[in-house]
Amino acid sequence: MKSTLRLAFAGVLAAILPHSLSAQELVVSSFGGAWTDNHRELVIAPFEKEYGVTVRLVTGYSADIMAQLQAQKDNPQMDVVHFSGGQEAVAAAEGLLAPITEAEVPNLAKLYPIAKEGIAKGEGPAFSAAAIGILYNSDEIDTPPTSWKDLWDEAYEGNVLLTDISNSYGLLGMLMINKVYGGSLDDIQPGLDKIAELLDDGDEVVRSSTEVRQLFAQGDVLIGPYANDHAYRLKADGAPIVFVTPEEGAAASFLTVNLVKGRPEANKDLALKFIDYSLRPEVMAGWAEAARYSPMSPDSKLPEDVAADVVYGEEQISKLVAFDAAKIGQEKSAWIDAWNKLLAQ
Numbered sequence: 001m002k003s004t005l006r007l008a009f010a011g012v013l014a015a016i017l018p019h020s021l022s023a024q025e026l027v028v029s030s031f032g033g034a035w036t037d038n039h040r041e042l043v044i045a046p047f048e049k050e051y052g053v054t055v056r057l058v059t060g061y062s063a064d065i066m067a068q069l070q071a072q073k074d075n076p077q078m079d080v081v082h083f084s085g086g087q088e089a090v091a092a093a094e095g096l097l098a099p100i101t102e103a104e105v106p107n108l109a110k111l112y113p114i115a116k117e118g119i120a121k122g123e124g125p126a127f128s129a130a131a132i133g134i135l136y137n138s139d140e141i142d143t144p145p146t147s148w149k150d151l152w153d154e155a156y157e158g159n160v161l162l163t164d165i166s167n168s169y170g171l172l173g174m175l176m177i178n179k180v181y182g183g184s185l186d187d188i189q190p191g192l193d194k195i196a197e198l199l200d201d202g203d204e205v206v207r208s209s210t211e212v213r214q215l216f217a218q219g220d221v222l223i224g225p226y227a228n229d230h231a232y233r234l235k236a237d238g239a240p241i242v243f244v245t246p247e248e249g250a251a252a253s254f255l256t257v258n259l260v261k262g263r264p265e266a267n268k269d270l271a272l273k274f275i276d277y278s279l280r281p282e283v284m285a286g287w288a289e290a291a292r293y294s295p296m297s298p299d300s301k302l303p304e305d306v307a308a309d310v311v312y313g314e315e316q317i318s319k320l321v322a323f324d325a326a327k328i329g330q331e332k333s334a335w336i337d338a339w340n341k342l343l344a345q
Contacts, residue, residue: 086325124258128293161224173225
């Protein structure tokens with residue numbers, strides 16, 4: 001009799017708490033700092049409330065999270081990981097990620113094709129993107145640049161800012177220059193040759209995003225390749241810095257959300273719900289408002305002031321250039337060697 005009552009009680013609990021979600025903890029990576037503050041507000045807290053679960057965050061940059069994934073390959077400790085430097089391509093190739101489908105994650109169907117090109121390879125989708133185009137000082141430059149080739153305008157000689165390619169935004173800017181001047185991921189020499197011309201003019205190379213913002217804010221440089229989200233931060237601080245997408249396009253730096261392979265089935269079920277939640281159009285719109293990342297769904301609606309700061313809408317999204325992240329991962333070390341030799345000349 002007691003056994004029967006216990007079974008009945010268990011059945012009632014199962015009906016009240018489907019999938020035992022309330023007893024689960026989901027382990028998710030986040031980048032830390034202001035990004036994690038936004039992450040908590042836009043995704044973590046509302047997801048916890050909706051599903052009655054606890055999300056535990058592991059903070060770290062993409063390279064750090066990648067290293068943890070590799071170290072934990074035989075016993076993964078995270079359920080969902082976020083990347084911003086293309087590491088999802090490497091992680092998928094190494095068998096560290098579990099593939100997902102539209103049946104499991106319905107909001108995949110709402111994304112622009114560019115945001116889910118790696119799904120078939122086991123990569124997670126992009127929910128947002130930063131665009132790497134051209135930043136310029138609108139107080140000093142009356143005619144906005146329209147092409148990557150404008151960086152070589154004599155009017156800017158000695159006032160162009162370049163970013164070291166150890167910085168992912170700097171690398172993507174160099175790859176766009178290389179593409180515009182006839183290079184490819186198999187041959188970056190055209191890009192290096194053109195950058196050598198800027199170096200001969202005394203233009204400056206920095207390594208960090210902080211240095212980029214500092215030099216633009218101080219008026220020490222007038223123009224240079226970098227990302228739209230940093231242009232927004234500069235503008236918010238009062239600097240007259242404007243971002244433009246050149247006619248040849250802007251490189252996309254995607255923010256992806258990925259399912260870790262090898263976790264318990266119950267964790268996988270909840271992780272898929274988390275990924276689907278991250279792909280909601282209103283969540284992506286929230287990232288655009290908070291940090292000026294481009295939403296990867298045409299269903300994300302932005303106010304005019306926010307839309308003006310991001311690559312937004314089907315026509316503009318079509319101008320984003322997605323470089324092969326796996327190829328970049330394979331070649332990056334050799335490219336940095338070539339870059340450092342150029343700087344040392």
